[in-house]
Amino acid sequence: MDLAVKDIRRHLGKFIATIAGVGLLLTIVLVMNGIYQGNIADGVWLIENTATDMWVVERGRGGPFNESSRIPLDAYKSVAATPGIARASPFIVYAAQRDVGGANQQFTIIGYDVFGVLGGPGRIVRGRAISAAHYEMVADAKLGLELGDQVRLGQHEYRVVGVTGEAVDPSGNPLVYLSLPDAQEIQYQQDTQALVAARAANLKRLERAGYTSEQASKLLPLLAGSTDTINAVLLRLAPGADAEAVRKHIRDWLYFDAYTSAEERELMLEGRLRRMSAVLGLFRSLLVVVSIVIIALIVYVLTIEKIRSIATLKLIGAPNWVIVRLIMEQSLAITLASFAFAWFASGLIEPRFPRTLIFLPQETLATFLVMLAGGVAASLMAIWHALRTPPQVALGG
Amino acid sequence: MAIVEVSGLNKTFGSGELAVHALRDISFSANAGELVALIGPSGSGKSTLLLCMSLILVPSSGRIVMNGHTVYDAGATDLDVRRFRRENIGFIFQAHNLIPFLNARENISLVLHLNGAGKREAARRAQELLEYLEIGHRADSMPANLSGGEQQRVAIGRALANQPPLIFADEPTAALDTDRGIRVMGLLRKIARERNSAVITVTHDHRMIEGFDSVYHMMDGRFVDRTEATH
Numbered sequence: 001m002d003l004a005v006k007d008i009r010r011h012l013g014k015f016i017a018t019i020a021g022v023g024l025l026l027t028i029v030l031v032m033n034g035i036y037q038g039n040i041a042d043g044v045w046l047i048e049n050t051a052t053d054m055w056v057v058e059r060g061r062g063g064p065f066n067e068s069s070r071i072p073l074d075a076y077k078s079v080a081a082t083p084g085i086a087r088a089s090p091f092i093v094y095a096a097q098r099d100v101g102g103a104n105q106q107f108t109i110i111g112y113d114v115f116g117v118l119g120g121p122g123r124i125v126r127g128r129a130i131s132a133a134h135y136e137m138v139a140d141a142k143l144g145l146e147l148g149d150q151v152r153l154g155q156h157e158y159r160v161v162g163v164t165g166e167a168v169d170p171s172g173n174p175l176v177y178l179s180l181p182d183a184q185e186i187q188y189q190q191d192t193q194a195l196v197a198a199r200a201a202n203l204k205r206l207e208r209a210g211y212t213s214e215q216a217s218k219l220l221p222l223l224a225g226s227t228d229t230i231n232a233v234l235l236r237l238a239p240g241a242d243a244e245a246v247r248k249h250i251r252d253w254l255y256f257d258a259y260t261s262a263e264e265r266e267l268m269l270e271g272r273l274r275r276m277s278a279v280l281g282l283f284r285s286l287l288v289v290v291s292i293v294i295i296a297l298i299v300y301v302l303t304i305e306k307i308r309s310i311a312t313l314k315l316i317g318a319p320n321w322v323i324v325r326l327i328m329e330q331s332l333a334i335t336l337a338s339f340a341f342a343w344f345a346s347g348l349i350e351p352r353f354p355r356t357l358i359f360l361p362q363e364t365l366a367t368f369l370v371m372l373a374g375g376v377a378a379s380l381m382a383i384w385h386a387l388r389t390p391p392q393v394a395l396g397g
Numbered sequence: 398m399a400i401v402e403v404s405g406l407n408k409t410f411g412s413g414e415l416a417v418h419a420l421r422d423i424s425f426s427a428n429a430g431e432l433v434a435l436i437g438p439s440g441s442g443k444s445t446l447l448l449c450m451s452l453i454l455v456p457s458s459g460r461i462v463m464n465g466h467t468v469y470d471a472g473a474t475d476l477d478v479r480r481f482r483r484e485n486i487g488f489i490f491q492a493h494n495l496i497p498f499l500n501a502r503e504n505i506s507l508v509l510h511l512n513g514a515g516k517r518e519a520a521r522r523a524q525e526l527l528e529y530l531e532i533g534h535r536a537d538s539m540p541a542n543l544s545g546g547e548q549q550r551v552a553i554g555r556a557l558a559n560q561p562p563l564i565f566a567d568e569p570t571a572a573l574d575t576d577r578g579i580r581v582m583g584l585l586r587k588i589a590r591e592r593n594s595a596v597i598t599v600t601h602d603h604r605m606i607e608g609f610d611s612v613y614h615m616m617d618g619r620f621v622d623r624t625e626a627t628h
Contacts, residue, residue, distance in 0.1 A: 001507055003498075006498050011498065122421075179434065312490070312496065313496075314479070315451070315482070316482070316508055317479045318479070319511075391451075395447075
């Protein structure tokens with residue numbers, strides 16, 4: 001006779017409520033696992049899905065993703081002339097928040113040379129890449145756009161010609177690909193009122209400096225901010241080229257830094273992602289410990305509730321294994337059912353979660369094994385208490 | 398034939414000036430089919446005697462023989478206590494102590510399972526016992542849905558399940574009203590006669606001892622009086 005099953009059947013509502021409670025906690029553990037892996041995957045997605053051998057950035061900067069990097073547009077031509085380089089292409093990246101697809105959304109704009117082969121969208125699931133110099137865009141499916149949609153960014157409308165899947169920046173925001181001039185225009189475009197105000201302020205400064213109004217008006221265009229800035233130059237090495245030699249040349253002669261994609265990935269993992277990953281890792285460790293403690297307390301309380309029955313079992317001659325089995329089975333039932341609940345719930349949550357969730361089977365299995373071991377360990381305290389209970393507890397009123 | 402023989406039994410808790418002599422030179426026996434009552438006020442030692450005979454407390458000295466086995470003789474034995482209890486002693490408790498998540502039939506068949514009976518065999522014999530105790534129609538009821546008297550009958554069924562030669566009843570009528578208490582006592586008497594078990598009952602309720610073969614009166618750990626058959 002399986003006493004644990006009989007008890008669970010008798011108190012089904014209580015067990016279901018317990019499993020739902022512990023299961024929700026374990027769901028958070030699994031989701032944290034998913035966020036942890038998703039955070040890493042998002043963090044390096046753009047690096048791993050941008051066709052380039054090296055990233056050339058402003059000297060002394062860990063850019064273009066960990067910090068801002070600004071280099072003159074024309075610099076890519078100097079880079080292209082470096083020995084050992086087959087191609088070089090300008091690249092800009094910046095965050096934006098605009099009304100897109102009927103909602104105010106945050107996304108990242110990538111500007112690249114649409115007629116080159118470097119920097120374009122890596123994972124187009126519908127449509128095509130940008131083939132015109134202006135007013136075409138490739139957007140990620142997360143933005144809710146469809147092929148042919150027109151999106152106003154600044155003063156112009158851009159037509160969606162391609163849709164990517166899971167193309168995100170290191171923060172998990174969807175990507176929008178534009179031609180380099182379009183991306184620059186949107187980045188530096190100012191509101192008319194802001195332009196008028198800036199012009200008036202500059203005019204006043206020039207007049208205060210002693211220029212006549214006529215002279216100041218002529219000088220005004222020279223004070224306008226330059227839009228010919230990019231964040232990085234992507235380059236393709238010539239066959240057989242030595243990356244280290246190329247890097248040294250760029251560093252010594254062009255005064256820029258150059259990172260391979262592997263180095264850029266490492267910069268991301270060790271820089272921007274490290275603290276976030278550490279925090280997530282700490283949280284999920286704490287949640288696992290809290291879950292095990294809660295299971296231990298639940299099993300302990302369930303055992304205490306049955307202590308008179310356990311004493312009666314001892315008195316009527318039940319061997320210890322009957323009592324151990326009763327407690328252990330219930331502990332395992334709670335652990336297994338809660339984990340199954342969590343697994344199912346996390347599967348339901350995944351497509352609706354605002355961040356990328358990645359559930360690695362080996363990590364889910366490891367979490368399951370830790371919880372299983374925790375469930376067994378959790379029952380030990382209750383078993384110890386039950387085995388120490390004297391049978392005379394059953395006697396008396 | 399004596400099912401239980403206790404001779405010169407002593408039990409002392411603590412030592413020195415703080416020593417409490419719970420049992421002092423207790424000797425008595427109970428035969429098969431005999432209904433014995435241990436009666437006395439609280440602290441008289443009747444529960445301690447029951448615990449010693451139940452192999453829960455180890456006596457300080459003396460000898461206990463049960464069903465031909467010397468279970469205690471001024472020293473520990475290598476007896477498998479739980480197995481001995483399972484095979485030789487049935488317990489009836491004041492608060493019935495039914496397992497709350499098992500129905501009436503399962504509460505009885507559990508004991509049969511523990512003694513190796515198969516599922517069907519245990520269920521069949523449990524049902525027979527419930528019929529014998531006139532509550533066969535409540536076999537599927539959970540303890541919480543049974544009256545106090547019905548619960549005590551199930552508890553009696555559980556005590557009888559393995560046909561033990563010895564049954565210990567600890568205040569079996571304390572939780573029942575007078576009518577139900579008298580009926581339970583009548584049932585114990587019937588069991589002693591029909592099943593040839595020695596039934597030893599601890600009680601402090603003088604109203605319930607009518608019909609007992611022997612009544613031992615306890616006070617301060619001693620037998621102070623013994624009354625023979627009152628029927």
